[in-house]
Structures are given as structure tokens and as C-alpha cells.
Amino acid sequence: MDRSADPPPEARAIAELVDRLGRVVRAGEHQGGLNPAQWEALRYLARCNRFSNTPGALARYLAATKGTVSQTLNALERKGLIERRPDPASGRVVRLLLTRAGRALAAKDPLIQLATAAAGCDRRVRAAAADVLADMLAALQRANGLVPFGVCRTCRHFRPHAPNGAPHWCALLDERLSEADSRSICVEHSPLAA
Amino acid sequence: MDRSADPPPEARAIAELVDRLGRVVRAGEHQGGLNPAQWEALRYLARCNRFSNTPGALARYLAATKGTVSQTLNALERKGLIERRPDPASGRVVRLLLTRAGRALAAKDPLIQLATAAAGCDRRVRAAAADVLADMLAALQRANGLVPFGVCRTCRHFRPHAPNGAPHWCALLDERLSEADSRSICVEHSPLAA
DNA sequence: CTCCTTTGGTATCGAGTCGATACCATTAGG
DNA sequence: CCTAATGGTATCGACTCGATACCAAAGGAG
Numbered sequence: 001m002d003r004s005a006d007p008p009p010e011a012r013a014i015a016e017l018v019d020r021l022g023r024v025v026r027a028g029e030h031q032g033g034l035n036p037a038q039w040e041a042l043r044y045l046a047r048c049n050r051f052s053n054t055p056g057a058l059a060r061y062l063a064a065t066k067g068t069v070s071q072t073l074n075a076l077e078r079k080g081l082i083e084r085r086p087d088p089a090s091g092r093v094v095r096l097l098l099t100r101a102g103r104a105l106a107a108k109d110p111l112i113q114l115a116t117a118a119a120g121c122d123r124r125v126r127a128a129a130a131d132v133l134a135d136m137l138a139a140l141q142r143a144n145g146l147v148p149f150g151v152c153r154t155c156r157h158f159r160p161h162a163p164n165g166a167p168h169w170c171a172l173l174d175e176r177l178s179e180a181d182s183r184s185i186c187v188e189h190s191p192l193a194a
Numbered sequence: 195m196d197r198s199a200d201p202p203p204e205a206r207a208i209a210e211l212v213d214r215l216g217r218v219v220r221a222g223e224h225q226g227g228l229n230p231a232q233w234e235a236l237r238y239l240a241r242c243n244r245f246s247n248t249p250g251a252l253a254r255y256l257a258a259t260k261g262t263v264s265q266t267l268n269a270l271e272r273k274g275l276i277e278r279r280p281d282p283a284s285g286r287v288v289r290l291l292l293t294r295a296g297r298a299l300a301a302k303d304p305l306i307q308l309a310t311a312a313a314g315c316d317r318r319v320r321a322a323a324a325d326v327l328a329d330m331l332a333a334l335q336r337a338n339g340l341v342p343f344g345v346c347r348t349c350r351h352f353r354p355h356a357p358n359g360a361p362h363w364c365a366l367l368d369e370r371l372s373e374a375d376s377r378s379i380c381v382e383h384s385p386l387a388a
Numbered sequence: 389c390t391c392c393t394t395t396g397g398t399a400t401c402g403a404g405t406c407g408a409t410a411c412c413a414t415t416a417g418g
Numbered sequence: 419c420c421t422a423a424t425g426g427t428a429t430c431g432a433c434t435c436g437a438t439a440c441c442a443a444a445g446g447a448g
Contacts, residue, residue: 006306007306007309007310007312007313008313008317008320010312010317010320010321010324011309011310011312011313011320012306012309013324014308014309014312014320014323014324014327015305015306015308015309015311015312016305017324017327017328017331018212018215018216018219018308018327019216019219019234019305019308020331021212021216021327021330021331021334022212022213022215022216022217022219022220023216023234023256023257024257024331024334024335024338024340025212025213025216025334026216027256027257027258027406028257028334028338030406030407035405035406035407035432035433035434036434037433037434037435038433040213040217054396054397055396055397055398056395056396056397062217062221063217063218063221063222064221064434064435064436065435065436065437066396066397066398067397067398067399067400067435067436067437067438068434068435068436069397070397070398070399071398071399071433071434071435072433072434072435074398075432075433075434090396090443090444091442091443091444092395092396092397092442092443092444093396093397093443094396094397111209111210111213112200112201112206112209113334113337114208114209114212114213114330114334115201115205115206115208115209116201116205117209117330117333117334117337118201118204118205118208118209118326118330119201119202119205120329120333121326121329123202123204125322125325125326126202126204126205126208126326127204128319128322128323128326129208129322129323129326129327130204130207130208130211131319132312132315132319132320132322132323133208133211133212133215133323134211135314135315136215136308136311136312137211137214137215137218137311139311139314140215140218140219140222140307140308140311141218143307143311144218144222146218221435224435224436229403229404229405229434229435229436230405231404231405231406232404248425248426249425249426249427250424250425250426258405258406258407259406259407259408260425260426260427261406261407261408261409261426261427261428261429262405262406262407263426264426264427264428265404265405265406265427265428266404266405266406268427269403269404269405284414284415284425285413285414285415286413286414286415286424286425286426287414287425287426288425288426
């Protein structure tokens with residue numbers, strides 16, 4: 001890791017652009033009474049499935065410590081956007097639920113601004129860029145021993161059923177998955193391809 | 195801006211990936227006794243030209259307020275990484291200079307990890323991705339009334355000279371530019387193409 | 389059924405970010 | 419010359435963030 005070949009210039013350019021874009025986006029995420037960290041937590045809770053709505057999962061998703069996340073959750077709870085509820089099955093797990101107000105605010109996610117900024121390019125170019133970024137994220141996560149996450153549809157444990165309304169299935173947790181579930185983020189996600 | 199066409203799904207995907215990548219990178223930027231904000235400032239000061247090494251320019255670059263940046267500079271100064279020096283020409287401008295220690299630390303920028311994560315892809319794909327990200331950044335900056343920044347070489351005021359060592363020229367500030375200058379970041383940057 | 393370790397979560401501390409506001413110099417414009 | 423506008427700094431309050439310490443529930447292994 002010490003001197004192992006300097007990365008090529010376009011790679012450096014991508015790194016700087018990602019860093020810079022992230023910076024500008026964060027600057028724009030001081031809205032609706034939330035700060036960037038709180039938006040990220042709220043966004044996750046709005047997009048994750050019912051197996052992944054816990055403080056621990058959020059901490060892994062954000063690559064932060066449990067303590068940090070717990071504080072951010074305190075802030076969101078104080079603002080009436082989320083609710084902490086004990087898990088019926090396990091006595092130490094806490095389930096995080098969006099309140100009505102939380103759901104409403106999540107719909108006004110300022111990240112949409114970034115998405116519209118990307119909407120200008122050609123669709124195929126966009127898709128290619130998304131692939132590159134996804135690869136980078138995966139590489140970064142692998143290098144740092146982080147959990148990959150991802151939506152159910154792209155998981156190796158996902159078992160799709162007949163397309164006519166029948167529910168899908170998770171072979172790992174042995175649970176039914178609705179159509180919405182299949183597009184939600186899961187802690188247990190394990191990528192399809194090697 | 196209220197209901198003007200939801201962005202297409204790949205655009206949303208890119209936005210989420212950028213946000214997420216930025217998050218993971220930030221998490222990895224707690225190194226060398228600095229925090230992410232301090233790294234960003236140090237990085238800028240290591241890459242900007244002699245017209246742009248001021249607190250105000252840094253604030254615009256980071257899309258932050260002057261006050262916030264001033265505090266981060268306090269931290270860097272306390273750590274002996276930068277030096278504040280009055281401008282000889284103007285009595286209210288402060289020039290920011292990296293100390294020897296600052297330069298040494300800037301060479302160990304943790305952002306390199308992200309660059310190596312990007313190095314795995316094909317070179318042409320990388321270049322395309324970089325283009326998309328650059329377009330997004332420009333769009334975002336335009337939408338928020340931010341200064342674009344950029345390196346001299348790509349500026350409309352840049353006048354290259356004969357390639358045999360002769361210095362370049364800035365038509366706006368009427369100043370000589372060394373080869374290194376031409377690759378440095380400038381506040382006055384104005385993109386070439388329309 | 390006990391120990392004991394692991395796991396999920398929270399509280400507290402200190403350094404620091406960040407926007408907001410207020411403020412002070414210097415400079416530029418009428 | 420007087421009045422903006424500009425470049426910087428200080429202070430405040432809410433909050434992030436890692437580190438550390440801590441607690442209770444769960445899971446083994448004997």
C-alpha cells in the first residue's frame with residue numbers, strides 16, 4: 001500500500017470530482033431543519049427493508065460508529081421524524097420507524113438536485129458512469145472491510161416468483177418479499193456476480 | 195423547481211452513488227491528525243495557484259461560509275501546517291502558505307485511496323465517467339450560483355506559449371504562469387467552451 | 389444450568405464542523 | 419470625503435464524530 005504504483009491521472013480526476021461533488025451536495029443539505037448526516041440517516045431509513053432498520057445496520061451503512069449514529073438518531077427522534085421501538089423477537093434490537101412527518105420530509109430529499117444535475121447527459125453515458133461509481137464503491141468497501149449493502153433484487157439470495165403479483169422470496173432469511181421489498185436496501189445483501 | 199419532471203432512475207442511482215462514495219471517503223479521511231474538512235482545505239492549498247490562496251477563495255471553493263473556513267484555518271495553523279501572511283499588495287487580503295510540514299502531509303492525502311479504487315476500470319470508461327461527473331459539478335454550481343474553479347490550462351484567459359520552456363500567460367490578470375501554475379486551481383477560472 | 393464471550397445499543401467527553409450573526413479593517417465608487 | 423462593498427475574524431449554539439466506557443440481552447461451551 002505504500003508505493004504501489006501511483007494511480008493514473010483520470011483516476012485522480014474522478015477521485016477529486018467525487019470528493020468535490022460530495023462537498024457541494026453536503027453544502028446543499030442544510031435544509032428542512034436537518035443537517036447532512038441527518039439527511040443521510042433519514043434517506044436510509046426511507047429506503048431500507050424491514051430487516052435493516054436498526055441503529056447497527058445504519059452505522060455499518062454510513063461507515064460510522066454506533067455511538068455517532070445513536071446521537072444522530074436522538075436528533076431525528078427529538079424532531080419527531082423517527083420512532084425507536086423495541087423488536088418483538090429480540091430484546092436488544094431496536095427498530096427504527098419513520099413517522100408520518102419523517103416520511104413526508106424524506107420525500108423532499110435535497111439529493112434530488114444532484115440527480116437532476118445528472119439528467120442532462122445521455123442515458124447510456126449515465127449508465128456507464130453509474131457502473132464505474134458502483135465498482136469504485138465496491139472496491140472501496142472491500143478494501144476497508146465494509147459491508148456492501150444493496151437492494152434485494154441484485155442479491156444472490158433473491159428468488160423471484162411469477163411476475164403476476166406473487167411475492168418474491170429471500171433464501172437467506174426464509175422470508176416473503178413484496179415488490180417494494182425487492183427494491184429496498186438490505187444489510188444482508190450479497191452481490192450476484194463474483 | 196417544484197414538480198418539474200422527476201429525474202430518471204439512472205440519474206438517481208448516480209446521485210446516490212456519489213453521495214455514498216463521498217460518505218465512505220469522508221469516513222476514511224480521519225487520518226494524520228486531520229479531519230475531512232481539514233484535509234479538503236489542505237488539499238486545496240496544495241493545488242491552488244498564487245492568486246487563489248486566500249480564505250475567501252477557499253470558502254467559495256468549499257461552498258462554505260467565511261466564518262467556517264476561518265475556523266478550519268485556525269485548526270490547521272495551530273497544527274503548524276499552514277501560515278497566514280498579510281498580502282504585500284492589499285492590506286486586507288490574507289495569503290495562506292503551506293509550511294514544510296503541511297506540504298509533507300498533503301503528499302499523504304488519503305484521497306489517493308479513492309483514486310486507486312477507480313484505477314481498476316478501463317481507461318476510456320474512466321475518462322467518460324470523469325466527463326459526466328464534471329458536467330454534473332458544473333450544472334450544480336451553475337444552479338447554486340457558485341464559482342466553477344478549475345485549472346488554468348482549461349481557462350479562457352489562458353495563453354499558452356511556445357512549448358520549449360517559455361512561461362504561459364494569464365490574459366485576465368496579465369501575469370506570467372509557470373508550467374506548474376498552468377496545472378493549478380484558480381478562483382478566476384472561466385471555462386473554455388460555452 | 390452456569391460461566392463467559394459476543395452483540396446491539398446508549399451515554400459521555402473533547403475536538404471540531406457549520407451556519408448565523410456581529411463585528412472590524414481596508415478598499416472602491418460616487 | 420463619505421459611503422458602500424469586500425476580506426477576515428470572533429462568538430454562539432446545534433450538531434458530528436471517534437473513543438471510551440458501559441449496560442443488557444443472546445449464544446455458546448463446559
